[in-house]
């Protein structure tokens with residue numbers, strides 16, 4: 101948002117002093133919305149990984165887990181208005197919503213109506229994934245084109261991939277930088293993203309255990325959105341698979357130490373992994389908070405689906421539910 105537009109908004113806000121909430125909404129030129137904060141488990145309250153970043157004129161989606169289209173609809177964002185989709189890695193809980201977003205977004209209704217190619221940017225493997233989806237859904241595309249005459253431009257795929265750290269997208273003052281993270285020795289490629297806009301920056305960790313490279317890229321970040329995992333200690337001690345899963349993710353203690361060093365205006369959790377069983381109850385959100393607090397006393401948000409963040413210069417405002425206008 102330019103200075104003129106900011107000034108205009110401020111003027112309107114000052115003219116309507118009782119409309120503080122509206123002013124806060126209007127001021128959001130850099131907003132991050134957690135569309136899905138869950139994991140592979142098919143929960144009704146935590147959908148698959150997906151994070152929407154709206155910066156100036158750009159609407160960018162990072163990962164497309166299960167239910168991303170439903171969450172977009174809940175906040176009134178038409179699928180056809182997304183400028184680009186970014187993938188962190190190829191675990192299905194981060195990608196299984198792609199066909200839904202791509203094809204439903206092509207339908208010529210208000211919630212879709214895509215008129216330009218579906219742009220997907222990700223690490224090596226992205227082009228092949230998208231080519232294979234195109235093959236898988238060839239009949240749907242042919243039938244809808246013949247029947248509904250949706251413009252073929254809107255279902256075309258523009259996929260591109262990268263093989264190392266660097267800027268992967270630059271438009272309208274928004275810069276997206278990919279950086280490698282550490283999701284375990286066999287889970288490669290795995291990347292996180294930094295989004296810069298008008299002197300503010302957001303880090304999205306993707307899936308990773310503690311990553312030195314992430315910490316390097318997170319220096320000076322305004323908002324850090326990080327994954328996290330926690331297990332019942334007894335269950336962890338007795339169960340090899342739980343040790344294996346935990347080795348792919350960061351613990352609240354480790355994340356807390358990271359936040360304490362990076363000192364963002366706000367640290368937020370997404371992709372919350374809770375490991376337990378009927379005999380060994382999984383820890384709760386409060387346990388994540390408590391163990392994080394052992395190492396970090398700064399601003400912290402325990403992400404839930406549809407929680408959003410208004411990224412300002414001096415602070416990050418938490419919007420508990422972005423679907424409530």
Ligand SMILES: [Zn+2]
Pocket residue numbers: 189191283307
């Ligand atoms: Zn993963």
